[in-house]
Amino acid sequence: MRLSELAALVGGRLEGAAPPDAEITGVSSLHDALPGDVSFLANPKYAKQLASTKATAVLVREDCALPPPEAGGALLRVESPDLAFAKAVPLFTKPAIVRAPGIHPSAVVDPTAKLGRDVYVGPLAVIGPGAVVGDRCVIEAHAVVADEAVLGEECHLYPMVSIRERCRLGNRVTIHNGTVIGADGFGYNTKVGPDGIRVEKIPQLGNVEIGDDVEIGANAAIDRARFGSTVIGPHTKIDNLVQIAHNVRTGPYCGIVAQVGIAGSTHLGTGVMIWGQAGLAGHLEIGDRVEILAHAGVAGDLKEPGSYLGSPAVTKREAIRQFHVPRAVENLKADVAALKAQLKSLEDKLAQEGK
């Protein structure tokens, strides 16, 4: 595809060195781009990358004052670089793999399981006794849907996903490889008696209920409730290696980034955003639109919208105050040393005068 053809396709205006008949052969980020690539600048934060990119063309906003790339690429001015790039990407990338409906002969589907219409069950997948799989679901190789679990329509389980017994998924739930839905919560009663320690398991008799349009990454773990349900609200998106303990409830539209851990019975409101590796203690209430920054450790309720960080997590304002403590201490040291000297010189002067 020629650069001019791409410009026409995305409704853009060319600016800069690259000729309109330059060939476009791929898409890439500014940083990784090679000659022949089209890239994009949506966030002005990354404008410094524009100078050094090797991209042949870069999609930028109409109204953004920017010099063309030094390597001789063109700017391609559009209303929304994000949307224009999304149009360009499929031209240069292979389409996603699509599974045609059908049950692979090596899959083990229990005769008491109920499969909807146009379901795909891949090689060596297992659908257990009493399980229900909705229309147009895709159950890939090696996924296991255990006894009496229920999937809505158009769910997609990638290989090695486990849906444990009696868990329930809504419609359009996508779960990536290796994630476990419904393992037992971590609950024990420990008694120290005269004849030693006794650790008794608290039975975990509930399940997990996942709302519509949820996506969950790879190797995450969402535990079944002690009783009742661990609940993931609709449209909530969960990244890889996240731990969600028993009886947690998330609201709708939450985002939970990789390696976050949420302890038992904590509740998230609507649109809560939790960044990577943050941890939340148990039995907390996190209010609507709260944002918890990466690596934070949350030990108490967070009811006001806003951003929280640190461990224990505090408001951004308080965190900035804490951040400046080492500098403030250096300043105080200097002030105290000056005061000491000043007082000493005053005392010396008075002593002299007293003579």
Add this chain to the structure above:
Amino acid sequence: MRLSELAALVGGRLEGAAPPDAEITGVSSLHDALPGDVSFLANPKYAKQLASTKATAVLVREDCALPPPEAGGALLRVESPDLAFAKAVPLFTKPAIVRAPGIHPSAVVDPTAKLGRDVYVGPLAVIGPGAVVGDRCVIEAHAVVADEAVLGEECHLYPMVSIRERCRLGNRVTIHNGTVIGADGFGYNTKVGPDGIRVEKIPQLGNVEIGDDVEIGANAAIDRARFGSTVIGPHTKIDNLVQIAHNVRTGPYCGIVAQVGIAGSTHLGTGVMIWGQAGLAGHLEIGDRVEILAHAGVAGDLKEPGSYLGSPAVTKREAIRQFHVPRAVENLKADVAALKAQLKSLEDKLAQEGK
């Protein structure tokens, strides 16, 4: 079941608004309860939830001064709300799935493997050459017991569990989906020479030995030893996504909560409790009954029983001191400003008098 019948069953005394013939249809936590549910209050810490619960009845201690729920539920006074609730739960929840002994025809059991009596091997499970599986074990769908691994009696491997070659489990060991026992430890020798960097793998020739009555959550990883064994002591309970490196040894009765990481050759004593996301450096000695709080980073030995927190982890007493540092700095700023003013005014006064 009527409320009065439930009261009789748990030997409890009714108090408050709900009529004795109210129907009880489920169990739930105070927070999640709906009308028809019975709930419980074991820990006075959560007493504030009592006012707002919608539960029809709440199990509470005989001697606890509490107002009945505002929503009109009853209190059900019993000696132990925990035990009474444990009695009530099975009445309203489905029993756990039980696997009848038998080998699924799709399982791949090596002819040289030895299976005990009354073993269940699920669909597509793999038992490798020379492996030994004790009586009454349950090996679920897609679990892999590799070459020469040994399981005691009544172990339960959930789907997608890997027991690597030559690892050994005691009796009554339960492991949840996706957990890997016995992958290679992370060990390399790096040499920087005139012809560049060379990274050589240190062979990991040991195994993992797991004691009796251990339970391990989902997607955890316990690495095999460089030589000898990585050891998990009996009655130790490990949560999801925990990392235990090569040659770690835990004592008996330890509790290791989700996403904890323990680096190589660290030893835990008896009854050590490590809360979520804490990390321990390698080659440490952690004494009996030490408690490491969530999100802590432990960089040195902890020999005295007690609670430790922070990163680097310190005693609770020291942590509280550190916690108050920002406030102390604010106070010091005020003090120093006052001293400056005071000294200035003194100097001014003396200067005036000197005139």
Add this chain to the structure above:
Amino acid sequence: MRLSELAALVGGRLEGAAPPDAEITGVSSLHDALPGDVSFLANPKYAKQLASTKATAVLVREDCALPPPEAGGALLRVESPDLAFAKAVPLFTKPAIVRAPGIHPSAVVDPTAKLGRDVYVGPLAVIGPGAVVGDRCVIEAHAVVADEAVLGEECHLYPMVSIRERCRLGNRVTIHNGTVIGADGFGYNTKVGPDGIRVEKIPQLGNVEIGDDVEIGANAAIDRARFGSTVIGPHTKIDNLVQIAHNVRTGPYCGIVAQVGIAGSTHLGTGVMIWGQAGLAGHLEIGDRVEILAHAGVAGDLKEPGSYLGSPAVTKREAIRQFHVPRAVENLKADVAALKAQLKSLEDKLAQEGK
């Protein structure tokens, strides 16, 4: 084997109490050794363990001044205890399991997949349509090589590994159980409009490319790129439960320890070392030979070689300064109290004189 025979084998000189004909039956670390074991001391840091070891013999350096073990073991003086120990280990440990080439009849190999020579495909493994597997690869039980994925020569996939569609591995890549290569990156556009919130998935159309001689531990997750490739450089070693987000690039010879998380589009130079549980924000540049210590949280570029720690991560020098802040504050409190007293006494004295 006799102790004298072992000494001859490793070319060492015996010193201390154990008789030359003492029997050696195993290898172990100093800490875990029992009578009959040979152990080694490579790092003088652990010399204190020498006194209490029960090992019958300990390999130590020629020139190291050390008393023999108190329990009566011998020192065995050698040039390199590391190398000598590496020679001794195979004498007392079983050799690693080796897979003879061949396709297990239960494996599901798509007819359009291409397998090289002398490949092993274990029970119930899946090789998808259009996948390419190089010579002498070992694909263990339950591993899945998805559509159009490409493996070089001598790769080793342990059970339950997922290689997602179109990902590419170089030669001699080893991946341990449960690790997922190429799940979708975490990317969504969220729009808050008058009719509510809309969350749209950003298609993840790229792949993962892994260089030669890479090893990856258990239950890790390396996400496919939004477009282009997530890249793991040659000779890089990655531990268990590590999260590597979309479009990350690591240089060659990096080491990434357990539970580390690296957010999207961050680039690592050559020989970067990241210790356990550290987290790196997205879009960062980490320079050659940077070392990030355990539990650190990296929020900005780190271009200078050196060690960084803390959250937000700072240089070691700055971290030590911060570490001493609580002590400095205590000192300041004392200084300020002394100044107050001194000033008060001066004012009192002047007031008296004024009388």
